[in-house]
Amino acid sequence: MHSFSVGKLRIVLIFMYLCIAVQMMKKNVEDLLKAHNVSPTAMRMIVLDHLLDQQAALSLADLEKALAPADRITIYRSLRTFESKGLVHGIDDGSGVTKYACCAADCGPEGHHDVHVHFVCRNCQETYCLPRSRIPEFTLPVGFQPEEVNLVVRGVCQVCAG
Amino acid sequence: MHSFSVGKLRIVLIFMYLCIAVQMMKKNVEDLLKAHNVSPTAMRMIVLDHLLDQQAALSLADLEKALAPADRITIYRSLRTFESKGLVHGIDDGSGVTKYACCAADCGPEGHHDVHVHFVCRNCQETYCLPRSRIPEFTLPVGFQPEEVNLVVRGVCQVCAG
């Protein structure tokens, strides 16, 4: 009778770990969707999962490329659904194409609460959410009633400046 | 021999005043163009004069409508020229269409200096420059080097809130 080698055991353990990780990941994405009242379809789970992976915001074209051969319109409509349910927020960074990133705070169908600064790197073109950088107070002429604020900073990002 | 009535004299004086006013206006627009190294063509004077009249920023479509039957592309290229020479600045107010407004400060071909807040009214859809509302200080994570800032506030404007 022969025993498992350490190498084989390691491979089996890694495989089991990956299975569990993928399951947990899927479970997390699924639960996140359900928690926001969105039916967890295959496409939506793929889109949301990919968005959760990102450091920087993605455009529809980015997602289309990354998730090929998924249909662009389906991704587009997933994003709109997510946005309306407070799962992701669209970012108008001045480039002319909307970028999307996951909401950090407890946003919901009532609205988005995590108002933060966005940063666009003129070198790598990436768009980052900066949740730590709260938008400061500013004064408006009398009579103007603010409701939403969008602050976009252009410059060189951490990675490119490093 | 009969004399002028007071009424006729008044009309003549108003007419003369208007002639002089229009001349001065034209002279002002022409000088403004020349001062920024832009040949004062008929179209450019019309476009710039109309922009100087406005309280709120205008889109290309707005200008096209107001200045009909002037050619849209010619207006478009006038605006680009003005922008490059520091006469007007384009505003990305999040509506997806660029609005244009005259520069208040001493901008030039080197760049635009009058960085200010822009306000979009969700009721009347007008976009206003708020030159008095300076963009406040804000903090960025270490490593991010800011170069340009764009702050757009959405809400209800002075007129609509009245």
Add this chain to the structure above:
DNA sequence: GCTGAGTTTGCAATTCCATTGCATGTTATG
């Protein structure tokens, strides 16, 4: 399991704005 209503998806088409190419018209200058 089968059915039907409601939802989601994929493809085609449309709309809207920004931008470019090119031939013609205009201006400035000697």
Add this chain to the structure above:
DNA sequence: CATAACATGCAATGGAATTGCAAACTCAGC
């Protein structure tokens, strides 16, 4: 006037967002 440089008008293009619609799918109720 001649000529080069610049400005204009029309047509065409490009890219992104959005919509229409029919087929595919999901799921509760039989």
